[in-house]
Amino acid sequence: MKLCDFCGFVIKEQDAKCSNCRMMVPGREAMFTPPKVETTKLESKSPLPHRGISSYIPKKLIALLLVVGLFASPQTQVLISDGMDYWDEINTPYYTIPEQITLTYIRNFEVFLDEGDEAEYTLTLSVPESRPSGPQSDITDWQIIENLQVSPMYNLTPEGRMEWRNNLTGSERDYISLEYTATINLIRPDIKISNSGKVSDIPAQFDNYLEDEWLIEPSNEQVQQLALQLSNGTDGNVIMILKNIFDYIENNYKYQKSSVPKSCPDTIVGKVGDCDDFSILFSSIARAAGIPAWLELGIIPAFIDASSGCDLRDWGGHAWVNAVVPLNDGTFTVVNIDLANSYFMWLPPYRISDWVDNGNGDDLDSYYYLFSSKGINSQATYLENSYVSECQVKGEIKLTELDLDL
Numbered sequence: 001m002k003l004c005d006f007c008g009f010v011i012k013e014q015d016a017k018c019s020n021c022r023m024m025v026p027g028r029e030a031m032f033t034p035p036k037v038e039t040t041k042l043e044s045k046s047p048l049p050h051r052g053i054s055s056y057i058p059k060k061l062i063a064l065l066l067v068v069g070l071f072a073s074p075q076t077q078v079l080i081s082d083g084m085d086y087w088d089e090i091n092t093p094y095y096t097i098p099e100q101i102t103l104t105y106i107r108n109f110e111v112f113l114d115e116g117d118e119a120e121y122t123l124t125l126s127v128p129e130s131r132p133s134g135p136q137s138d139i140t141d142w143q144i145i146e147n148l149q150v151s152p153m154y155n156l157t158p159e160g161r162m163e164w165r166n167n168l169t170g171s172e173r174d175y176i177s178l179e180y181t182a183t184i185n186l187i188r189p190d191i192k193i194s195n196s197g198k199v200s201d202i203p204a205q206f207d208n209y210l211e212d213e214w215l216i217e218p219s220n221e222q223v224q225q226l227a228l229q230l231s232n233g234t235d236g237n238v239i240m241i242l243k244n245i246f247d248y249i250e251n252n253y254k255y256q257k258s259s260v261p262k263s264c265p266d267t268i269v270g271k272v273g274d275c276d277d278f279s280i281l282f283s284s285i286a287r288a289a290g291i292p293a294w295l296e297l298g299i300i301p302a303f304i305d306a307s308s309g310c311d312l313r314d315w316g317g318h319a320w321v322n323a324v325v326p327l328n329d330g331t332f333t334v335v336n337i338d339l340a341n342s343y344f345m346w347l348p349p350y351r352i353s354d355w356v357d358n359g360n361g362d363d364l365d366s367y368y369y370l371f372s373s374k375g376i377n378s379q380a381t382y383l384e385n386s387y388v389s390e391c392q393v394k395g396e397i398k399l400t401e402l403d404l405d406l
Helices: 059-072 074-090 204-210 221-231 238-252 264-270 275-288 361-367
Strands: 095-115 118-126 143-151 161-169 173-185 293-305 311-326 332-338 352-356 371-374 379-399
Touching: 095 118, 095 161, 095 311, 118 173, 118 379, 161 173, 221 238, 221 264, 221 275, 238 275, 238 311, 238 332, 264 275, 275 293, 275 311, 311 379, 371 379
Parallel strands: none
Antiparallel strands: 095 173, 095 379, 118 161, 118 371, 143 173, 293 311, 293 352, 311 332
């Protein structure tokens, strides 16, 4: 047995090197065959091409520069601007207001004895008419009445109103009906404070709408004080004064339905009222400030659904204000103000105008009392059934703000 001279590990007969320390075994060099080394001949390659400056710029940077250039182009800027406008439009809430409504309105009255055996009654209604009329000065018709049918025939009063009179006994009943077609347009003038003239520019033809009238009291001391306060700082600008009166009532009074219109002092003290009360107070303050103003009376629906056609129901009496505004071009116009619904100088077409105040207090008073009855221990009364049988909407405008841009 042979041992390695270097590490003492056992050397086998066939080993040329120690299997432990890998040292050559003396005398056995001829037994060692070195491993064959294979060489690989390198193939010749073509020289590298010349590299431009763009090859040293990262591809991501090139893509970024292209995108920046694309967005900076005028055409892209227009597309982006239009896209942002469209995005803003679809994400901005708005009101949809019809430009015109055409409807068929029907009023049915049933008159009968409420108590007793015999009584006389009088029913008085305004003749449905187109607008503008009377003191209104608009050039374009905003209400057109057609196809008026009335049964039975009526008598015309000196004030130009329809009147029915009869004497009822026992179980007798009278039936009175009206039917007509009304086309009503949106009133939304393009008018601003800068277009308004001054109080001193108002034409003298409206002076009768500066006086006291039934419940309209510009001579009242409280009303005059309010008119002075709300005119301060306006330099006589009529629209500014009207807007101040509007804001005063909007911010200081609450809506509360009443059975009959109240006087201005009652409304001022109570700080509550309905469409009639607010319109009377507004007209009183405006007249005290030197601005002619008067009531317009009609009907509006309590239920409105124009989402799938034109559904207008539960019509009832309503009042709003007309006022004269001189313009700085030497002309003038008449504006509409609805205090109860917060419409300043514009009106949607959801309404029918029935009567315009003519400046006569007795006529204004009588409008609120369409029915009367007298008899010995007897009294007649009536039931009214009024509704829209047909309705069509034409056109619409979208408003992000209901208030006019003054």
